[in-house]
Amino acid sequence: MKIYVIGIGLIGGSMALDIKKLYPEATVCGIDANEGHLQEAIALGVVDVAGKMEDLTTADFVIVSVPVDVAMVVLPAVLEAIGDDTIVFEVGSTKAPICEAVANHPRRRNFIATHPIAGTEFSGPSAAIHGLFQGKTNIICEVERTAFKLQEKALDLFKAIGMRIRYMDPKSHDKHIAYVSHLSHISSFMLGKTVINKEKHEQDIFDMAGSGFESTVRLAKSSPAMWTPIFKQNRKQVVKTLEEYISNLTQFKDLLINEDYAAIYEEMESVNRIKEILNGINIKK
Amino acid sequence: MKIYVIGIGLIGGSMALDIKKLYPEATVCGIDANEGHLQEAIALGVVDVAGKMEDLTTADFVIVSVPVDVAMVVLPAVLEAIGDDTIVFEVGSTKAPICEAVANHPRRRNFIATHPIAGTEFSGPSAAIHGLFQGKTNIICEVERTAFKLQEKALDLFKAIGMRIRYMDPKSHDKHIAYVSHLSHISSFMLGKTVINKEKHEQDIFDMAGSGFESTVRLAKSSPAMWTPIFKQNRKQVVKTLEEYISNLTQFKDLLINEDYAAIYEEMESVNRIKEILNGINIKK
Numbered sequence: 001m002k003i004y005v006i007g008i009g010l011i012g013g014s015m016a017l018d019i020k021k022l023y024p025e026a027t028v029c030g031i032d033a034n035e036g037h038l039q040e041a042i043a044l045g046v047v048d049v050a051g052k053m054e055d056l057t058t059a060d061f062v063i064v065s066v067p068v069d070v071a072m073v074v075l076p077a078v079l080e081a082i083g084d085d086t087i088v089f090e091v092g093s094t095k096a097p098i099c100e101a102v103a104n105h106p107r108r109r110n111f112i113a114t115h116p117i118a119g120t121e122f123s124g125p126s127a128a129i130h131g132l133f134q135g136k137t138n139i140i141c142e143v144e145r146t147a148f149k150l151q152e153k154a155l156d157l158f159k160a161i162g163m164r165i166r167y168m169d170p171k172s173h174d175k176h177i178a179y180v181s182h183l184s185h186i187s188s189f190m191l192g193k194t195v196i197n198k199e200k201h202e203q204d205i206f207d208m209a210g211s212g213f214e215s216t217v218r219l220a221k222s223s224p225a226m227w228t229p230i231f232k233q234n235r236k237q238v239v240k241t242l243e244e245y246i247s248n249l250t251q252f253k254d255l256l257i258n259e260d261y262a263a264i265y266e267e268m269e270s271v272n273r274i275k276e277i278l279n280g281i282n283i284k285k
Numbered sequence: 286m287k288i289y290v291i292g293i294g295l296i297g298g299s300m301a302l303d304i305k306k307l308y309p310e311a312t313v314c315g316i317d318a319n320e321g322h323l324q325e326a327i328a329l330g331v332v333d334v335a336g337k338m339e340d341l342t343t344a345d346f347v348i349v350s351v352p353v354d355v356a357m358v359v360l361p362a363v364l365e366a367i368g369d370d371t372i373v374f375e376v377g378s379t380k381a382p383i384c385e386a387v388a389n390h391p392r393r394r395n396f397i398a399t400h401p402i403a404g405t406e407f408s409g410p411s412a413a414i415h416g417l418f419q420g421k422t423n424i425i426c427e428v429e430r431t432a433f434k435l436q437e438k439a440l441d442l443f444k445a446i447g448m449r450i451r452y453m454d455p456k457s458h459d460k461h462i463a464y465v466s467h468l469s470h471i472s473s474f475m476l477g478k479t480v481i482n483k484e485k486h487e488q489d490i491f492d493m494a495g496s497g498f499e500s501t502v503r504l505a506k507s508s509p510a511m512w513t514p515i516f517k518q519n520r521k522q523v524v525k526t527l528e529e530y531i532s533n534l535t536q537f538k539d540l541l542i543n544e545d546y547a548a549i550y551e552e553m554e555s556v557n558r559i560k561e562i563l564n565g566i567n568i569k570k
Contacts, residue, residue, distance in 0.1 A: 117492075117493060117494070117495040118495060119495065119496075119497070120496070121497075136495070137492050137493065139492070139493065164492075166492045166493075173493075176484065176489055176493050177493055179479070179480045179483050179484060180480060180484070180490055180493045180494040180495075180498045181493070181494070181495065181497060181498060183476065183479065183480070184476065184497050184498045184500075184501040184502075185497065186534070186537060187472055187476050187501055187534070188501055189537075189552065189553050189556050190530060190533040190534045190537055190556075191468065191469065191472050191530065192556040192559040193533050193552070193555070193556045194464070194468065194526065194529050194530045194533050195464045195465060195468070196556065196558070196559065196562075197529070197533075198464050198526075198529070199461065199464060199465070204461055205465055205562050205565070207402075207422050207424070207449075207451045208402060208422065208424065208451075208458075208461050208462055208465045208466070209402070209465040209466070209562070210402040210403060210404065210421070210465075210466065211404075211405070212404070212406075212466060212469050212470065212503075212504050213465045213466060213469045214563055215469075215500050215501070215503050215504065216469040216472055216473055216500070216501055216503075216504060217469075217559050217563065218497075218500050218501075218563070219497050219500065219501060220553075220556045220557070220559045221557060221559060221560045221563070222553070224549075224550045224551075224553035224554045224557070225550075227553060228546050228549050228550045228553070229546075231541060231546075231549060232544070232546055235541055235544070238541060239538055239541050239542060241479065241483075242534060242537070242538040242541070243538065244479050244482070244483070245475060245476065245479045245534065246531055246534050246535060246538065248475040248478050248479050248482075249471070249472070249475045249527060249530065249531050249534070250531060252471060252474070252475055252527070253524055253527040253528065253531065256516060256520055256523060256524050256527070257524060259517070259520070261513050261514075261516075261517055264509075264513050264516060265509045265510075265513045266509075267474065267478070268474050268505075268507070268509035268512060268513070269509045270478070271474050271475075271477040271478045271481065271505045272505070272506060272509070273481070274477040274481065274502050274505045274506060275506045277481075277490050277494070278499050278502070278503070278506070280490070
């Protein structure tokens with residue numbers, strides 16, 4: 001089995017590690033615009049060798065795991081270069097733009113649009129870890145547009161690395177993910193900004209910030225190179241979630257200004273049911 | 286040694302567990318307005334026996350760990366009831382109001398104002414855990430207003446359970462803590478609200494929400510009974526942090542509306558230094 005990983009970071013690299021463990025005979029070839037990352041990935045044993053676009057014709061799987069703006073350019077080129085039995089998937093956090101970009105591509109049936117809901121706030125080959133996808137959800141869009149035999153091939157791989165499969169249309173995916181992922185990142189970045197701007201003496205933060213603060217700003221460590229194009233591609237949905245979030249924060253602030261503590265209590269109590277939702281997430285882990 | 290814990294929840298209960306481990310000969314007496322919590326605490330072995338306010342005169346330590354509005358009433362009553370060598374401390378998340386409340390109390394020198402920066406999103410006796418305070422910071426306010434011998438007694442205990450001590454005036458504490466704790470809780474509650482309001486079908490959230498979402502909304506599990514009075518007592522500071530947070534979110538939203546992606550990239554990159562700040566927090570853990 002021959003696997004190509006284009007963009008060897010957290011997601012591509014972690015998939016490479018799981019695949020190498022599952023299929024010891026597989027050769028994992030890495031392609032990365034960043035030569036340093038490529039060499040690091042080989043040195044870390046995340047991939048076996050450096051690959052070339054010209055060789056994609058011999059690939060069984062091609063994993064495109066690059067920032068979503070780069071994927072718009074790379075994916076069509078990859079589809080040009082592959083063989084008839086190659087299945088290509090892309091793992092970005094926006095799905096509608098990429099599905100549109102290849103909608104009329106002659107090789108569309110060799111492509112399966114996916115979004116593995118897995119990751120950490122870290123990036124680059126050194127962020128790759130074994131078992132990242134175990135029990136996580138992989139959202140697949142427009143599955144009917146992928147050749148049936150190649151769907152099976154991809155699904156077998158996703159299941160082998162422990163993923164639950166969910167099917168969704170690209171627009172619904174982008175709308176929902178804005179709420180449960182993209183908004184969380186912005187809330188975290190802006191929370192970090194608010195505190196950093198205020199607390200010029202970081203030692204004060206060291207001393208006073210606890211695990212609660214850490215938890216809410218963890219995502220502010222995320223890569224701007226990865227997230228800027230996600231916000232760009234999902235701009236309308238993200239703006240909408242931000243408007244709703246800002247309006248909820250403003251309403252809470254007004255309740256405080258008006259000292260309506262009964263309403264503040266009720267607000268918090270009604271959100272407490274997030275416990276059950278989070279338990280649902282934990283079960284997947 | 287005789288210890289009284291008034292309000293046996295996460296903080297008071299966890300302190301009781303550490304004290305019982307450190308000083309097996311100590312008797313830990315529990316007092317709680319909630320009879321069910323008191324019995325649960327005894328059943329769980331968090332405290333040894335039920336205590337009475339009348340017996341506080343024999344106490345070495347009295348830990349007041351109740352919601353901050355209740356503390357305003359309970360603490361003066363406790364100070365009336367204790368003996369000359371009893372040291373009383375209160376562990377709430379606001380410090381100026383409580384310090385003012387007992388500023389002129391004849392027993393002020395038997396009180397030490399503290400805020401252990403430790404906790405989880407859980408509450409009640411069952412939330413009590415061993416070693417919660419290990420490596421955490423305990424902020425002490427107006428230490429000079431506590432009798433020196435009793436300061437020593439309290440500090441020895443705090444150090445014995447693994448805490449780092451920091452001294453701060455109550456107003457500075459309340460101002461800083463609004464940024465690194467109170468704001469995080471509101472951002473989390475309102476993020477949870479925004480998503481719940483949108484995603485009526487929770488299964489969608491189960492399937493699409495990952496560890497990032499979980500991390501940013503974890504604090505939305507927190508107790509409204511504990512947090513409403515904190516927001517009330519620190520209202521002016523919390524409103525100020527909310528105004529700054531909302532303004533940063535609005536500015537980010539406007540950058541998106543105006544498609545200024547270079548500025549969006551810079552915003553995120555400049556906040557990435559939160560990594561070092563969080564590393565500082567981790568070192569404490």
